[in-house]
Amino acid sequence: MPLPPTVRVKLSSEAAGTISLTPVVVQDLPIRELVEYMLGVAGKDEPRIREILLRGSLVSGASRFRWAGWEADPDGLREVLATFPDSDPTLVFACDRCLRVVLRGGRQAIEIARETAARRSLFQRESFWDRLMQVMAPAPPLYAGYSYRDRADRYTRELAHAEAEAIRAAAESVKFSTLRDQLRLTAFSAADLYAAR
Numbered sequence: 001m002p003l004p005p006t007v008r009v010k011l012s013s014e015a016a017g018t019i020s021l022t023p024v025v026v027q028d029l030p031i032r033e034l035v036e037y038m039l040g041v042a043g044k045d046e047p048r049i050r051e052i053l054l055r056g057s058l059v060s061g062a063s064r065f066r067w068a069g070w071e072a073d074p075d076g077l078r079e080v081l082a083t084f085p086d087s088d089p090t091l092v093f094a095c096d097r098c099l100r101v102v103l104r105g106g107r108q109a110i111e112i113a114r115e116t117a118a119r120r121s122l123f124q125r126e127s128f129w130d131r132l133m134q135v136m137a138p139a140p141p142l143y144a145g146y147s148y149r150d151r152a153d154r155y156t157r158e159l160a161h162a163e164a165e166a167i168r169a170a171a172e173s174v175k176f177s178t179l180r181d182q183l184r185l186t187a188f189s190a191a192d193l194y195a196a197r
Contacts, residue, residue: 003031003076010066014059029065034058035080037065040149044081050074085197087146093155095133097195100150103167105159105189110182119175131170135163141193152194159189 006028035049037060042048049072052058056069101117103110117129141157159167171183 002073003080006030007034007067009034012064012066014062014064032080032083034065034067035077036084036148039084043148044084044086046074046077046081049081050077053077084148085146087143088153089143091143091153091195091197093136093140093143093193093195095137097197098133098136098193099152099196100194101132101136102192102194103159103183103186103188103190104192106187108182108186110179110186110188112179116176116179117174120173121175124173126173128170128173128175131173132167135159135166135170136191136193141191144192147194150194152196155193155195157191157193159191164188 009027009029011025011027012023037058038049038052040060041058042052053072054069056067058065099114101112103112112129112132114129117132118127120127136157139157141155144154144156146152147154167188168183171180174180174183
């Protein structure tokens with residue numbers, strides 16, 4: 001069966017918590033948008049996406065999507081998949097394209113969004129983001145693939161002890177106390193960097 005332009009989807013919450021009744025929302029999603037949710041779960045794995053379309057159910061983040069499943073036309077699906085970017089290992093990391101950094105290695109990851117870390121007070125010359133990118137710049141991170149969930153290319157980099165300490169010292173310039181405390185108290189030894197195309 002050819003891919004329809006839109007799919008009627010029942011959308012409900014899968015958020016963990018106390019027992020609660022959440023409304024089910026019915027909406028017509030463009031097929032490309034529905035496939036994009038699938039890419040975040042399955043990557044560009046055509047057989048798996050065909051299986052999800054046939055099953056008619058997908059959990060993405062805190063949302064559950066349900067629809068009347070159907071056997072997808074392989075050519076139509078390939079056409080939709082071709083509109084999404086592929087991984088490109090030849091892309092070199094550029095600090096100015098970086099959107100988010102996730103510091104890993106301790107019990108919990110520390111997520112740092114550019115818009116949060118780039119804020120600075122009136123008398124600051126450099127933001128925490130500026131200092132973080134200065135630490136990352138000398139040794140470029142390795143390409144780790146395209147993240148459909150984040151709509152960005154993902155890079156990874158191990159951090160030397162001195163680099164982790166430089167990031168920890170720069171935490172003083174972070175405007176938000178929760179992030180500042182995480183940077184001071186949480187161990188980390190590697191970074192995942194997400195860059196826009």
